[in-house]
Amino acid sequence: MPVVDENEENPYLRDPPTDFGPVEALSETAAREQVERLREAIREHDRRYYVESEPLIADRTYDALFGRLRELESEFDLSHPDSPTRSVGGEPVEEFETVEHVAPMLSIEGSGDVEDVREFDDRVQREVGDVRYVCEPKFDGVSMEFVYEEGHLERAVTRGDGREGDDVTRNARTIGAVPQHLHGDYPDFLAVRGEVYMPKDAFQAYNRERIERGEEPFANPRNATAGTIRQLDPAVVAERPLAVFYFDVLAASELADTQYAELERLPDWGLRIADHVELAADIDEAIDYRDRMLEGRDELDYEIDGTVIKVDDREAREELGRTARHDRYAFAYKFPARAEVTPIVDVAVQVGRTGRLTPVALLEPVDVGGVTVSRASLHNPEEIAEKNVNIGDTVRVQRAGDVIPYVEEVVEKDSEGHYELPDACPVCDSPVERDGPMAFCTGGLGCDAQLRRSIEYYASDDGLDLEGLGERSVRQLVDAGLLDSVADLYELDRADLTDLEGWGKTSAENLLAEIDASREPPLPDFLSALGIPLVGPTTARELAREFETVEAFREAAETDPERLERVSDVGDTVAETIHEFFLSEANAAVVDDVLEHVSPQAVAIDTGDELAGLTFVFTGSLEDMTRGEAQDLVETHGANATSSVSGNTDYLVAGENPGATKQEDARDNDVPILDASEFRTLLEENGIDHE
Template sequence: MTDVPEDNPYIREPPTEFAPVEDLGEDEAREQAEQLRAALRYHDYRYYVEADPLIGDRAYDALFDRLRELEAAFDLDAEASPTRRVGGEPVDEFDSVEHVVPMLSIDSAGEESEVREFDDRVRRAVGDQRYVCEPKFDGVSIEVVYEGGTYERAVTRGDGEVGDDVTENVRTVSSIPQRLRGDHPDFLAVRGELFMPREAFNAYNRERVERGDDPFANPRNATAGTVRQQDPAVTAERPLDCFFFEALDGTEFDTQWERHQTLPEWGLKVNDEVRRVDDIDAAIDYRDRLLDRRDDLDYEIDGVVIKVDDRDACERLGTTARAPRWAFAYKFPARTEETTVRDIAVQVGRTGRLTPVALLDPVEVGGVTVSRASLHNPDQIADLGVNVGDRVAVERAGDVIPYVEEVLEKDSEGQFAFPDHCPVCDSAVERDGPLAYCTGGLACDAQLQRAIEHYASRNALDVEGLGEKSVQQLLDAGLVERLPDLYTLDAAELAALEGWGETSAENLVAELDAAREPPLADFLVAIGVPEVGPTVARDLARHFGTFEAVRAASREDLREVEGIGEVVADEIREFFDSERNRGVIERLLDHVDPQAADAEEGSELDGLTFVFTGALDRWTRSEAQELVERHGGAATSSVSGNTDYLVAGENPGASKTSDAEANDVPVLDESAFVALLDERSIDVE
């Protein structure tokens, strides 16, 4: 069962070392790349769908690295290449995309009587039926579309009619094939559930806690946050997986069971707990047995879904406005136990957010021993009135990181006093709505990883090679203790780190060297001045010209800049007045020379407002927006009566196009946008 030619040399016993790429001709490199892509797709299929890998991780990594090296050296990048999984261009927002077929909800209940009522309704309408029973995954539903067998797009469920375009993020999930296998339909829309396996989630959360980050509350929250990352490279570093369970369009099946058996033939992973049963008694028994085993599974479920097997019967049953009449979810009961709060600790995350955690007398909740539970934020503490010594109810409800549901018995006076100074750096704590943040900024050790990742991000200095995983390695190895230490990194020490090599180490050092004279606006973004994103940074740079002038500006001076009000001016001034921040910035300026800005730069698009939708060939979304803003225009995320142009690339968002029509906003394709820039003497080459 393979689409790979028998003579592919990278299937059974692939090499772990290859000849230098410079020894290859272009034709030979192209042929080798095609063989590597085919082999990697096959190995993905064996690993994720059949759970029967042929090769080990080291051999797979060697094939992957070789393909990436060939594509870079010979410009052989391909849309469906496995190397695209490492992450594409970051986005500033997610476009809205209409589903091929509405993704409806499913009626549900936790009582057996309501499940039997569902069966009675089915039998009255279409007679006795067999059912297909599936675990009800506690993840994030998505629609994935394939055209010509190639991965085209992925969209979140959203409101069931329209969801967010998360194509580039979902592309990084290894269990979702970039190409379908076998005799597949020319067009296929399928529904799946993204999730984070429990073991991988626990390991990932341990890493976060060890580096001082807030742990994710549960795998579902982790999955939802990961798939909505604006940078696909971050998504690629997190352990997401996917089960497919519905063919929404592009093909027809006589039964649900036939669909379940066919999806793996196309390379789509299905769950091996799915069963076909003869009647509702067997379906209820399936649910009860799965409830007993739920903690043995490596993924979170909160019930089972019972579906009428016969598709013709499903058509006759039809749907309501929100849910199919042929499916029902039999929910599991919540998992709640009682215990005592012995202490309350406050963690500082990498964004500076302070999160209180209740330390508990160990108690078994749903088969898992729990000794700590999230209290979320200061407002949650106030709402609960919780303090050390209180008797509390702890609930998991499918969560791995449990939470305190309520106080059952007070054994203390009042509530826990939330700290007004950071427990890590002793800086003042400020509130932002229900949340609390450390004001230590660049000098707070707990925020260092976040500060480095932000400093190197695409909207800041755009330093490749400083993603979440690599930054953590630098911190763990003690090579970086403060942000300025980046500029003293030694390539030989970097090359000695696990997963690094001489080339990657030298590349990072070269990237940092190239970032020693950044544009002033990029530097202002990079150092994390509060409320200063790319647009405000460019306005500050144009107005003041030099970094020294920006950091010396008074509140009154700052408020003279268009778009900066009292609150933003106060935030900027407080940032530069912080003694801790000043110390880090002075050290940073020993290595970095922010370049003065031309106050007259960029007036060609003055007074024009643009909105972008869809994919452009010449630029990423953020690059196009920066281009407009660099030349005096404004780039916003939504269409209104104040919008001058909607620039629509490939696969534009339906809602923005509709809004443009409703507001009589001209719609430009990419070539018309380029022509407009040319008319205004803006060089786009």
């Protein structure tokens, strides 16, 4: 490796050239020297950006340097574990290895009661005398251990049980705020504790993107961070906006005498610390610090749920020792939970499988019934206008049925007027049409959001159950231009898949086998998989039973909606929705294309008469069978299984986590409600084997 003159100014630090010559014109020696200079410069740019927040160059220039380095490493086979290019990810892993920590990562004793804080101080003074305290924000993220040997990142490990955790080094390398190599006069060995988090503005922006892509948003920044760190595919981690604060030295070849001195050294090594770290002369100053942080928490770009008060002197800390669960030199003075009232930061518009636009309020995280939420439904334009709600308003949030958060009312009006849905779809820019209180994108399956959702639904449990084709893989295939419609699934080949990041030969062949096995689907599954609005598995079974072939069903759907209405579980609204679905030229073309590849099969249902004349509705989950299996079972023995409760319903079977609406409808119509045990008893009394 060539020796780089440290006294020579690195040409890629300030006003770097980006008009690089062809790689082929470089000798191996010149390439190695340029690689070293680029790595050195990129590490410094990373430090300036992530630690100092004072970048020297524009993002576009940084990208040019990064691209040149990657090109040289590839052309001359100069890859290295510490290279900044390793941050782009790597091959997925099957599972994480469990690793023991260098030093225990214990929890912190804490309370929101000021008297408990003073009792902590009394104990400290009794045991070691007067001390100074280091005061830090208590981050609401994911705690991890980062180990550096000779300045190189050796491993990154989750906290786990405090004694050992998961080795997530490959994921940590993709986080820009984790240096692959330390800067400055670093110790030979360093184990440092850090908190990985997702900045609030980045979290809101990323959630907005997910919502507008038709994907499920994250509940709150901490959940997003925890789920990301434990991804088996580093490429997924690389695309998510994570950051890190470092706050404690667990072990080092050289230790400072105080915690505060340790913190002061971390930025010199390229490790970012929180902006709001203070040294308190006594407990009163530490309490005042916490109160100031509580007052200003909404101004921070990261979530905190309190402050941490630590004895500064290392010798005193050692004397105080630790219990099996926590260090005795530290105490967390917690904030009260945010309760129900919070500002709306932004509004994202979700485009569903049917094109329906649903506005979603993105909130400052707030505690609602013991759950932290950061988004809430605004339902539809009429409700938004009625509540006069807009971005910037402070609102009260409730949870419907203890599940779905929604905006109940505006508590403090800080905006003018109410939020207006866009005139064009946020995904495909097609015109938006209103249908009563609802709004719809007119782009059909030409809209990427509707396309992705339709393919996801086609492959879901309610469709053809294609294992290996979930939300992320569908998005990847659509973004790569391999899927422009559902029918394109049947045109995929192994080369298409293995060219994509994260796909190997085995995973590609498994998916292709799943798709190939779906070429002769049962007619009920196929009708459900089409994603016709209001046609789920139960209605699809009734339609398949009535029409027996896809051709007969389609003829009625296109020309005779009144014929559809005579089918059990299909009323005039569902019939009209099916009819409108097939009147759409785009939808009809999609179905035509799919039928070029699949041949739906009629399913003969031999029914007994043990339950003849009875109508069942199922809600919640049953222990020993799925809801679909329960519906098939009662239908096999002569009963009807419908999706909604009416006066004609004989029994509502309620498993675990049942829907509140169906139970209310059952009570209103005097319909008996059976639990899972009572349902099994009914089957046994009628001589029906349900094993």
